[in-house]
Amino acid sequence: MDFPVLAFSVFSTIAILGSLLVIFKKNPVSSAFALVLVFFAFAGLYALLGAHLVAALQILVYAGAIMVLFVFVIMLLNQDEPVHDLEATGVIYRVVAALSVAALGAVLIRAVLSGKSPVPAGSLTDEKIASLGGNMKAISEQLFTDRIFHFELTSFLLLGAIVATVTLAKRKSSGEEGGV
Amino acid sequence: MNEVIQTLMPWLILAAGILVTLLVSVIRVESKRPAQFSALATLILTGTSAIQTLALPGEAVFAGSIEISSLSRILLALFSLIGILFIMGGDRYLTKERIHLSDYYHLLLIMILGAGVMVAAKDLVVLFIALEVMSLPAYTLAGFRRSDSRSNEAAIKYFVLGGAVGAVFLLGAAFIFGATGSTQFPAIYAWSRQPATAGNLLFAAGHFLVLVAFLFKVAAAPFHFWKPDVYEGAPTPVTGVMSTLVAVASFVTLVRLVHLPALDTSGWESYLSAVKGTVRALAVISLLVGSLVIITQKNLKRLFAYSSISQSGYLMLGVLASLNPGQGISQVLVYLFGYVFAAVGLFVLLAQSEPRGDTGVELVDLTGLVKKSPLRTALWSVLLFSMAGMPFTVGFFTKYFIFLSSVGTGEAPLVILAALCAVVSAYAYLRPIGLMVMREADPGAAQWSGGFWSQFVVIVSVILVVFLGLMPNAMIQYLKGIPLIH
Numbered sequence: 001m002d003f004p005v006l007a008f009s010v011f012s013t014i015a016i017l018g019s020l021l022v023i024f025k026k027n028p029v030s031s032a033f034a035l036v037l038v039f040f041a042f043a044g045l046y047a048l049l050g051a052h053l054v055a056a057l058q059i060l061v062y063a064g065a066i067m068v069l070f071v072f073v074i075m076l077l078n079q080d081e082p083v084h085d086l087e088a089t090g091v092i093y094r095v096v097a098a099l100s101v102a103a104l105g106a107v108l109i110r111a112v113l114s115g116k117s118p119v120p121a122g123s124l125t126d127e128k129i130a131s132l133g134g135n136m137k138a139i140s141e142q143l144f145t146d147r148i149f150h151f152e153l154t155s156f157l158l159l160g161a162i163v164a165t166v167t168l169a170k171r172k173s174s175g176e177e178g179g180v
Numbered sequence: 181m182n183e184v185i186q187t188l189m190p191w192l193i194l195a196a197g198i199l200v201t202l203l204v205s206v207i208r209v210e211s212k213r214p215a216q217f218s219a220l221a222t223l224i225l226t227g228t229s230a231i232q233t234l235a236l237p238g239e240a241v242f243a244g245s246i247e248i249s250s251l252s253r254i255l256l257a258l259f260s261l262i263g264i265l266f267i268m269g270g271d272r273y274l275t276k277e278r279i280h281l282s283d284y285y286h287l288l289l290i291m292i293l294g295a296g297v298m299v300a301a302k303d304l305v306v307l308f309i310a311l312e313v314m315s316l317p318a319y320t321l322a323g324f325r326r327s328d329s330r331s332n333e334a335a336i337k338y339f340v341l342g343g344a345v346g347a348v349f350l351l352g353a354a355f356i357f358g359a360t361g362s363t364q365f366p367a368i369y370a371w372s373r374q375p376a377t378a379g380n381l382l383f384a385a386g387h388f389l390v391l392v393a394f395l396f397k398v399a400a401a402p403f404h405f406w407k408p409d410v411y412e413g414a415p416t417p418v419t420g421v422m423s424t425l426v427a428v429a430s431f432v433t434l435v436r437l438v439h440l441p442a443l444d445t446s447g448w449e450s451y452l453s454a455v456k457g458t459v460r461a462l463a464v465i466s467l468l469v470g471s472l473v474i475i476t477q478k479n480l481k482r483l484f485a486y487s488s489i490s491q492s493g494y495l496m497l498g499v500l501a502s503l504n505p506g507q508g509i510s511q512v513l514v515y516l517f518g519y520v521f522a523a524v525g526l527f528v529l530l531a532q533s534e535p536r537g538d539t540g541v542e543l544v545d546l547t548g549l550v551k552k553s554p555l556r557t558a559l560w561s562v563l564l565f566s567m568a569g570m571p572f573t574v575g576f577f578t579k580y581f582i583f584l585s586s587v588g589t590g591e592a593p594l595v596i597l598a599a600l601c602a603v604v605s606a607y608a609y610l611r612p613i614g615l616m617v618m619r620e621a622d623p624g625a626a627q628w629s630g631g632f633w634s635q636f637v638v639i640v641s642v643i644l645v646v647f648l649g650l651m652p653n654a655m656i657q658y659l660k661g662i663p664l665i666h
Binding site: 111148157160 | 281306381
């Protein structure tokens with residue numbers, strides 16, 4: 001077995017096991033730390049694909065920033081008892097969910113086995129990225145040329161999220177019912 | 181660069197207007213008037229600019245990320261109109277509920293921008309971001325009555341389910357990207373026309389997941405369970421915006437996504453018949469759920485929620501028809517336009533009530549309205565007639581048009597079922613009129629007071645409904661000429 005295949009197997013096994021832990025651990029803090037494991041495994045997978053910048057960002061942003069937020073929220077809620085117990089879910093829901101997931105899984109396995117899903121090469125080949133001067137430069141160039149609209153639209157998404165958060169979180173004004 | 185700016189002008193005006201509205205609302209923090217006027221001006225300018233450029237040819241800008249065409253322009257103009265009407269008609273309701281804040285206008289404008297970009301998107305990533313730009317303000321606005329537990333419940337339900345559905349969309353988009361190597365619609369369309377790729381299973385799985393996400397957004401049964409609760413909990417003008425703006429944007433996007441691959445090429449036959457079967461099944465379930473459950477509803481907002489579920493059923497007939505060779509999407513557009521004009525009036529009328537107690541507007545609140553306010557009774561009646569699909573209102577022609585296109589494509593049994601459902605649900609629309617006219621006012625019935633602008637909006641909506649009901653040809657001919665974006 002050559003190295004990429006071996007590394008892929010290791011990282012994907014960690015990712016799958018970690019995801020299962022996230023779901024089945026009853027303590028939210030354990031779930032959160034299992035999620036960190038998943039993030040690291042994914043960073044490894046991205047690095048294997050040659051996306052080194054994304055791998056680094058995955059660790060910085062997800063394992064770093066977002067995880068801290070999760071832990072903060074868990075701390076603030078300070079929930080000793082698990083609010084939602086998987087075993088309390090109704091049988092019908094569990095059966096329907098299992099069937100849907102099984103159907104999706106079957107379709108995906110067939111898609112892979114049928115061999116009709118070769119991933120077509122994108123415009124950014126390894127040589128192209130190298131000639132552009134590496135991952136980061138290639139991504140920046142895309143972001144500010146072809147994908148500039150995505151970028152600007154995302155800023156409006158963030159603006160909307162800020163306004164929404166402030167609206168929901170601010171103190172009630174005098175014009176509002178139950179105002180301070 | 182200049183041409184890009186010119187093409188994008190209506191969208192740029194809207195985006196700039198959002199920033200201006202945010203800035204002017206701090207002129208006097210305690211007043212919401214600056215934000216309100218700025219929002220109105222923004223929407224009027226956006227709509228005018230979109231209509232002015234309507235005749236220009238379609239053009240894809242930013243390396244094919246979005247395509248500004250007559251479809252996206254007319255929809256942006258419609259969204260601006262919806263925004264204007266609800267700002268004018270919702271003013272008094274917001275003040276009455278003591279939730280009249282500048283934030284309402286910021287969120288409304290951002291929502292319109294998201295909807296306007298979503299219908300123009302030509303790239304799955306742009307489509308997803310635009311969907312979220314539209315949805316985030318919608319979740320927040322649903323929970324805008326922060327001191328009301330039902331409003332909070334609506335926001336949480338909408339947010340959690342909407343977020344999960346966003347993830348489903350992303351999963352589907354990832355499969356599509358994995359299969360085709362592109363997120364852009366024209367590239368995916370071209371890919372699906374090659375003989376070697378026909379019937380690709382990975383793509384089919386992704387496409388199906390993407391469609392499921394939008395079936396949830398349009399609340400086609402069995403993806404409808406969130407809708408009655410969200411409709412009931414959200415402030416009435418917000419319910420109106422969700423029922424018109426979000427519904428139109430989601431449905432047009434759904435139709436465009438159904439036509440993402442070239443399903444009429446050979447090799448896709450089995451997938452095409454699977455899609456058709458699913459759409460047919462959803463149409464039947466939506467029609468049955470919508471028309472049967474609506475009869476039992478006492479709360480008017482829940483009643484309109486089930487009404488919109490059955491509208492999804494009729495629209496599914498239009499989607500089904502469009503999957504046949506040589507058929508366009510004009511029947512869907514005509515139906516959506518007709519529905520919007522009636523729904524705006526209905527929800528603004530609903531916002532005029534001042535129910536006693538905490539249960540929202542119920543059927544009993546309508547009793548004896550004819551003695552208290554004959555004009556309002558007449559307005560209610562015309563709009564409800566249109567919803568029921570009575571002749572001489574726009575609702576009749578839009579239903580007729582959609583049935584016609586379905587019969588033409590050999591879906592006669594489905595049309596018979598839909599017509600029966602229309603007859604059954606007509607009871608639910610005509611009963612309120614009966615209560616208004618025949619019954620003495622219940623002592624607990626709500627007070628109704630509109631104010632000039634609210635009444636003005638309702639009258640505009642009624643005039644549109646009647647005018648387009650008598651002369652639908654101009655609208656139908658115009659919308660027939662609008663091509664689908666590939």
